[in-house]
Amino acid sequence: MMRSIVLVSSFVTALNAASLHPKSDFKFLVTFGDSYTDNGRLNYYGSHQAHGPPPGVLPAETNVTASGGLTWPQYVRSSTGATLYDYAISGATCDNNNVARWAGFLNANFPSIITDEIPSFKKDRKTALYRGVTAANTVYALWIGTNDLSYTGILSDSQVAGTNITTYINCLWSTLDAIYATGGRRFVLLNLNALQLVGLYRPQSDGGAGDNQFWANKTLYNQTEYAQKMLEYTTSANTIIDYGVPFNLLVKNRWPGAKVAVFDIHSFITEIYNKPKNFLEPPHNVKGFFHHCDVNGANCVDGPGSLDSYLWYDELHPSNKTDSLIAHEFVQVVSGHSKFGTYWGH
Numbered sequence: 001m002m003r004s005i006v007l008v009s010s011f012v013t014a015l016n017a018a019s020l021h022p023k024s025d026f027k028f029l030v031t032f033g034d035s036y037t038d039n040g041r042l043n044y045y046g047s048h049q050a051h052g053p054p055p056g057v058l059p060a061e062t063n064v065t066a067s068g069g070l071t072w073p074q075y076v077r078s079s080t081g082a083t084l085y086d087y088a089i090s091g092a093t094c095d096n097n098n099v100a101r102w103a104g105f106l107n108a109n110f111p112s113i114i115t116d117e118i119p120s121f122k123k124d125r126k127t128a129l130y131r132g133v134t135a136a137n138t139v140y141a142l143w144i145g146t147n148d149l150s151y152t153g154i155l156s157d158s159q160v161a162g163t164n165i166t167t168y169i170n171c172l173w174s175t176l177d178a179i180y181a182t183g184g185r186r187f188v189l190l191n192l193n194a195l196q197l198v199g200l201y202r203p204q205s206d207g208g209a210g211d212n213q214f215w216a217n218k219t220l221y222n223q224t225e226y227a228q229k230m231l232e233y234t235t236s237a238n239t240i241i242d243y244g245v246p247f248n249l250l251v252k253n254r255w256p257g258a259k260v261a262v263f264d265i266h267s268f269i270t271e272i273y274n275k276p277k278n279f280l281e282p283p284h285n286v287k288g289f290f291h292h293c294d295v296n297g298a299n300c301v302d303g304p305g306s307l308d309s310y311l312w313y314d315e316l317h318p319s320n321k322t323d324s325l326i327a328h329e330f331v332q333v334v335s336g337h338s339k340f341g342t343y344w345g346h
C-alpha cells in the first residue's frame, strides 16, 4: 500500500518563552543522552555505587555541567517553563552492548541509554513524577553518539566485535521504540555534532588539542587522518538518520501517530563556527577552548577572557554560551520554525 508522506510544517505552536508559563503543548521535556545533556545524573551514580536514583526520585542538579555552566535542557526549561526530566549521563553511549566505556570511579561501565537511561525512565514513568504527562504535552529529546563514535569507541575500532555505525543507528530507533511504548509521540532527534571541529579531533596543525584528557596519546596518531575519519563518520551517520526517520516512521509505520523532528546540530554548530559574530561575544573564539586541563583532567586553567566568547568549553564540549544557543534553537525546532529542523509525521 502506498503511504502518503506528510512533512509536518508546524510541530507545535510557538512557545511563549517570556511568560515562563509552559504552553499546553510543551509542558514536559524528557531528555536522554551523554555529557552534552547531563545536568548531574552521573554525579548521583558516582556517589551511589554506580546505581541510579530509586523510581520517582530526581537526582540533584548541578549548574556547572560539562559546558562550564548550565546545559541546554536547563536553558530550555528556564525559557519555556517546561518541567524537565533529564536521564542523560556523562560518558554514555547508546548501548553498552555495542560500545562500552569503562569508568574507573564507578568500577563499572558508564551507564548507557539502553541499559540504564531507558530502564530508569520506564520505572519513573509509572510514578507520580509523570502525573499530567500526556502524548500531546510532552517532548522527548535524544542526543547520543559522540561517545559511540569517539576515540574510545568506533574511531579506534574499540566497539564490541561485529557492531558498527549501523548498530549505533539501530539503537536510536530502539530508543524511540521504548519511549513510544510508554506513550511518547513527540520526538526531537539531535544529530551528531560536527566533531571534526572540536579541539579533541581537530589536528594540532589547525589549532586542535594535543594529548588531552579525552585522548591521552593523540600525538602518536596521524591527526589529519583521524579528523577526516570523524567528518566521514558523523556526516554518514547523519545522512542515515535523515533517511532513516521518514523510512521508519512513514514507510515502515514503526511509530504510528508519532511526530519526529531531526535537529541538525551538525549544521547549527558549523554555522556558529563560520559566523561567530552572529552568536558569540567578541573576541570570538571558535578554534580554541576555555577550560585547559592536563591529560588526567587535573590542574585546570580557564580563559583567557569570558566563556561567552567561546564556542567550546573544553576539548570536546560546547560552552554554556553555545548550550544556550542550542536551547534557543531547540525551542524553535519544537515550534516548527527552525531552518535546522526537519519535521516528519503522519
Ligand SMILES: CCCC(=O)Oc1ccc([N+](=O)[O-])cc1
Residues within 6 Å of the ligand: 034, 035, 036, 042, 066, 089, 090, 091, 092, 146, 147, 316
Ligand atoms: C558528549 C560526550 C562526551 C562525554 O560524555 O564526556 C564526558 C564523559 C565522562 C565525564 N565524566 O566522567 O565526568 C565527563 C564528560
